[in-house]
Amino acid sequence: MSGIARGRLAEERKVWRKDRPHGFVARPETVDGAVNLLRWECSIPGRKDTLWAGGFYPLTMEFSEDYPSKPPKCKFPQGFFHPNIYPSGTVCLSILNEDEGWRPSITVKQILMGIQDLLDSPNPASPAQSEAYMLFTNDRADYDRKVKEQSLRYPAL
Template sequence: MSGGIARGRLAEERKAWRKNHPHGFVAKPETLPDGTVNLMVWHCTIPGKAGTDWEGGYFPLTLHFSEDYPSKPPKCKFPQGFFHPNVYPSGTVCLSILNEDSVRIFFSSIMVTCLNSCISVYPT
């Protein structure tokens, strides 16, 4: 699959995300120093889920898409040292939907499924 397909798909998903996304979630492609947009790297902020130890927090996450997206999922990373049972010490998110043998996935499902499951593990 060529990078043109990945970029085209991400451009479409960006439009859909801008029109409709969960309240409090932020996901923006990287802006390079020259002002161009890099659709292959996204900087996200995920709000902590109400009723959990994460409530009130906002957590940074970076998504790195390959030229093979959507056939291969992105690499999802919190900052190194982020403490959570679904996050390795390196910051890499550990969830089955992010395995390379997963079926095709959609950007919005990555954001909502992956991130809600990471933030909501610890109930208060």
């Protein structure tokens, strides 16, 4: 199975280099000159005209040897503030759940754009973090303030 995962990821890397959305970064991790196709370092820009604008949010994508049969694990830094991001940083999104919305045809580009959409459009029906969820549902002014503060912690590189 590993040949399938690595082959697919190598192809996705080629496609990404030719056609990536503006402001996004996604590249395999390089350690001592060796490329690790199973771990990608990414950056997701906050969408213009949203609370998230101006931030470039670091994300790691970890693929298993079972990819594309199984989705990657996507993580922001620990403690990332968002109703659908676990305190560990793990993203809670249906397209990343093999029992819900995952399909092997979903690409790295679609995953990253889906996560960008999630930033500004949280899903209150699937909370992963109590503080962010409670503020999002009960105190939007405080929620908005915290999101804006967070965007300042992740400026463009």
